[in-house]
Amino acid sequence: MVNRLMEHKELNEEPTLYLIPTPIGNLEDISYRIIRTLQQVDALACEDTRHTRKIFERYELKSPPIIFACHAHNEDRATGRILSLLRDGMSVGLTSDAGAPGISDPGQRAAAAAIAEGYHVEVLPGPSAVITALTVSGFPIPAFSFLGFLPRRPGRQRKVFNAFADTPSAIVFFESPFRVGKILKIALECFGNRHAAVCIELTKKFENIHRDRLDVLIEKFSDKKIKGEVTIVIAPADHDLDQEDDSED
Structure with a gap:
């Protein structure tokens, strides 16, 4: 065929x-x-x-x-x-x-x-970790900002995040499996306690998706050892407002 x-x-x-x-x-x-x-x-x-x-x-x-x-x-x-x-x-x-x-x-x-x-x-069109992560996050994605691989130094990471802090769209980026807990802490400082999805080993046998608020994910990944590729999605700012509205109902 x-x-x-x-x-x-x-x-x-x-x-x-x-x-x-x-x-x-x-x-x-x-x-x-x-x-x-x-x-x-x-x-x-x-x-x-x-x-x-x-x-x-x-x-x-x-x-x-x-x-x-x-x-x-x-x-x-x-x-x-x-x-x-x-x-x-x-x-x-x-x-x-x-x-x-x-x-x-x-x-x-x-x-x-x-x-x-x-x-x-x-x-040629084909597989994309960015689109796969955004889709599997479950967040509404009317628009998104892709940051690629972030700088290694925390100060430069904050500078990148702060440049997008007022952006209402979702944020997606690649990260080393050794720095997930640290980068989530910086994301919390810059974006507030938004929802996020940590996507590990997308499409592979041991694919694992963790979705929660940043403070919960920080605790989960503070001492967690990760193997494989990591893509992180920060939910749009208004997604958290929608969640609050739903909880009030």
């Missing part, structure tokens, strides 16, 4: 950079289009080639003739190689370890450089 679906569309004839999202946890969260593109590109740049090869092994795909790394420590050099391949008339795919390349992951520089030189850049 996969091969039959792949026959319906070939890649663009012009040199193209394909930004290819990969599963954030569960390897089954992948589209036929992503599988087809991974097999058809002339070259593939990966945040970690070992990680991407797991997808090729899982679906028994043939690796592209050219496969190389494009990560935070070599992104400028890798971008140069991507442009060189595009100049040679090749199609190039770009993947990060999880989710969409360029969103808190390497890839933005390569995309910007390809666009600046007039090459076609095509983005």
Whole structure:
């Protein structure tokens, strides 16, 4: 069935950079289009080639003739190689370890450089930890602000949070599993005692979602050891007002 679906569309004839999202946890969260593109590109740049090869092994795909790394420590050099391949008339795919390349992951520089030189850049839709966390939080999300990975220093974290303290929308960000309790305390200082959701290992076997007010979550995570990826959602300010109105009824 996969091969039959792949026959319906070939890649663009012009040199193209394909930004290819990969599963954030569960390897089954992948589209036929992503599988087809991974097999058809002339070259593939990966945040970690070992990680991407797991997808090729899982679906028994043939690796592209050219496969190389494009990560935070070599992104400028890798971008140069991507442009060189595009100049040679090749199609190039770009993947990060999880989710969409360029969103808190390497890839933005390569995309910007390809666009600046007039090459076609095509983005494939796919898995997103941000959208998954917002959806599973259960909070009303008419709008949201995505903060990516926060700075490591508490002072800078407060500065980022304070810049969004008066924003009525939801706040979503990625955090290290070793700093969850500390970042929740700073969130309480800056946002007040809003509701929040701590999303651990989204889509994976041991996915775990904790939803409560920040003061309760702080107590829960003060000494709790966490393993895996963490995405945190702070509820919109008016969600807490809605909760208070409901309790009065």
